[in-house]
Amino acid sequence: MKKNKKFLLSGILLIFIGITIGLIISSKFDFQTKGYSEDYQISRESQETLSKIGSAMAEVVQAVRPSVVNIYTTKKIKRPGIPFPFNDPFFRRFFDDEFERFFDRQREFTQTSLGSGVIVDSSGYILTNYHVIKGADEIKVKLYDKRVFDGTVIGFDAKTDIAVVKIKADGLRAIKWGDSDKLKVGETVIAIGNPYGLNLTVTSGIVSATGRANVGISDYEDFIQTDAAINPGNSGGPLVNVKGELVGINTAIFSTTGGYQGIGFAIPSNMARVVMDNLIKHKKVVRGWLGVTVQDIDTEMAKSLQMKELKGAVITDVHEGSPAEKAGLMRKDIIISFDGKEVEDSAHLRNLVVSTPPGKTVKLEIIRNGKVHSITATIGELPAEQKVSLSESVLAGIQVEELTTRLRNQLNIPKRINGVVVTSIDPDSPAEGLLTKGDVIIEINNQKINNVKDFMKVVGQVKNQAVVWFYRKGVVSYITLKIR
Missing domain, CATH: 2.40.10.10 (Trypsin-like serine proteases)
Structure with a gap:
């Protein structure tokens, strides 16, 4: 009897403890839930601010979207036929000439691509990237209102990857x-x-x-x-x-x-x-030319000149007869300002110069022997690229430039390598697919190439065949170029 009473009391006690714990947990959970809902409510002020930002962004997009276009291009690609596989006389007895021509004939494929553009003039001028329309046989432009027009290439500039396309359409909205x-x-x-x-x-x-x-x-x-x-x-x-x-x-x-x-x-x-x-x-891009070779300021030079920042571009060479020479610029001069704009580095200076119209007189600030000087220079026109036509040489279509210190550092080219750097190759050049951008041409037909002048001299001598030695990614190799 006593044992039964003990079990009963123990059971009641356990039930009481369980109910108490449950109430505590429930109370705590309810408290946390209430606290969460009260503490994390979004204020009306925040909602209004975010709504205004969202509405403003939507308004900007609605204003701009009618000026944005789709550009669809198609390009026909010809591939060589499959060589006739049965050259053995035994097999030829079973196939006529028509069957052989079926294998050998060229096959034509149509390649399609897409991109975007933006209307910059209501008369129909559209700005896009050159790589979007490069080599296209047909260009279609689709407007915001779903109208589609034929596009005509007005011009392109591969060096900046810009192209201008024009369409004949009414009601265009320019950005x-x-x-x-x-x-x-x-x-x-x-x-x-x-x-x-x-x-x-x-x-x-x-x-x-x-x-x-x-x-x-x-x-x-x-x-x-x-x-x-x-x-x-x-x-x-x-x-x-x-x-x-x-x-x-x-x-x-x-x-x-x-x-x-x-x-x-x-x-x-x-x-x-x-x-x-x-x-x-x-119909082409006319670029400014100063006539200097420059490179970035390094830490040691900045310390020696007590410069606080690594800004500016140091002249490593001045071209003969150039605007720079006529203005009195010299090797080791550091250009820190060009036409009122602070020069960040050599690449920045290059962009400032080429964007300046030829004939414009600009003011340059330079550091020479630790002192700041002002010099005026009249910008010339960038000379034609070092390039020859396909009818003249097997080396035609190869564009090169001097192997400057900047390029040497940028391309990680060792000091033992001298030559000219390949900057681009025309698609129809004999060197297409054999040489590539960044290669350093060091020798052609047993003649060493130290600069662009050497390269152009050899180009004038070489006609149908050339053995070209070049440096690429740590390895020196050679190729034989022939007129195709």
């Missing part, structure tokens, strides 16, 4: 131009284009950096870097600021996967506009 020089890091920007064929896709982000050079995308680089998502198909589309003004042409991404990884590049609108105006007026 407003912005001043890319006023862009600040951290400023909000919007990218619009057609990634992966998805019409008029909008992404936003900030300006991550300005003045990006040595990226390896084009010859003249002064890119705006942004984290606004840019993917294949965005090329040629606009990058706009919060005013809906064009500040850049989306060009490329940095990626190890082929997709967006937070680093995109756009050509500044000011650079694009200069190139566009030249292409429309002159």
